Amino acid sequence: MLSVYKKELRLYFVTATGYVFLAFMLLSAGLYTSLVNFVYYSAAFEYVVKDMCFVLLITIPLLTMRVFSDEKKQKTDKLLCLLPIDVKSIVLGKFLALCTITLIPAVVMCAYPVILSSYGVVNFKTAFSCILAFYILECTLCAIGMFTSSLTENQIISAILCFGILLLCYMIPTIAENISSASDFTFKAFTACAAAVCVIIFIASKKWLITLIAALIMEVPLLVIYFKYNELLVGKFASFSQWFAIFGKIDSFTNGVFDITAIVYFITVALLFICFTIQSENRRRWR
Numbered sequence: 001m002l003s004v005y006k007k008e009l010r011l012y013f014v015t016a017t018g019y020v021f022l023a024f025m026l027l028s029a030g031l032y033t034s035l036v037n038f039v040y041y042s043a044a045f046e047y048v049v050k051d052m053c054f055v056l057l058i059t060i061p062l063l064t065m066r067v068f069s070d071e072k073k074q075k076t077d078k079l080l081c082l083l084p085i086d087v088k089s090i091v092l093g094k095f096l097a098l099c100t101i102t103l104i105p106a107v108v109m110c111a112y113p114v115i116l117s118s119y120g121v122v123n124f125k126t127a128f129s130c131i132l133a134f135y136i137l138e139c140t141l142c143a144i145g146m147f148t149s150s151l152t153e154n155q156i157i158s159a160i161l162c163f164g165i166l167l168l169c170y171m172i173p174t175i176a177e178n179i180s181s182a183s184d185f186t187f188k189a190f191t192a193c194a195a196a197v198c199v200i201i202f203i204a205s206k207k208w209l210i211t212l213i214a215a216l217i218m219e220v221p222l223l224v225i226y227f228k229y230n231e232l233l234v235g236k237f238a239s240f241s242q243w244f245a246i247f248g249k250i251d252s253f254t255n256g257v258f259d260i261t262a263i264v265y266f267i268t269v270a271l272l273f274i275c276f277t278i279q280s281e282n283r284r285r286w287r
Helices: 001-013 017-039 046-064 069-074 077-083 086-111 111-116 123-149 155-178 183-205 210-229 236-244 246-254 260-287
Strands: none
Touching: 001 017, 017 086, 017 111, 046 086, 046 123, 046 155, 046 246, 069 155, 086 111, 086 123, 086 246, 086 260, 111 123, 111 260, 123 155, 123 246, 123 260, 155 236, 155 246, 183 210, 246 260
């Protein structure tokens, strides 16, 4: 795992990927700080961190799109199969390299509240807790991007798929506030979600039978509930969608509350997508 970690981390700085990511993140942090803290005369750095979540929609897909896709395209992934390490170690090594490079801008951002304290009163506890939550959020999104990269050898498709997932997660709080609570809409929305899951399963497995079984497992109970217990679906999609509001979990930190449940949520999602990536790579290795 350590050899994979060193190789991946070195690769980010041999190519332009790491430098572009760091430059874009630090430039964004500087611009948001200038706008929020200096233009509007506010010493609350936590609002800068919250606004920077939007930047992750662009930087994370670009950072993670080559993790597995490029190796599949260059056929260098076969060299990894010859190494005396298992797939789990390879995936964890790549993930830790992503966590390391995302740590750099987070550490630099820790200096911003100290600088702002010269111009006003800064709540250091809130500011630093927001930066910590932001970093853990970055790691979680990197796990998602790593999974999408394992699904295809095309980096562009990987980036687009990752961007689509992150954009949906970013927009979910707004969507949930404006969607209908009617059972008909809820049924259609859950059906659309099931179809999206089936598409991902087919991309990962390339097997129609597995995709069909997954579709039946998700859709049959939904049809039974819709026709027999229709009232149970009222308003359920809005509640269900909040489970995927990854970006919204940082709001509590912005309000000065160190939310342990949000940290556990981030770690759980990251571990889940790491497991998905391991399974995806295991399937490809044995195919």
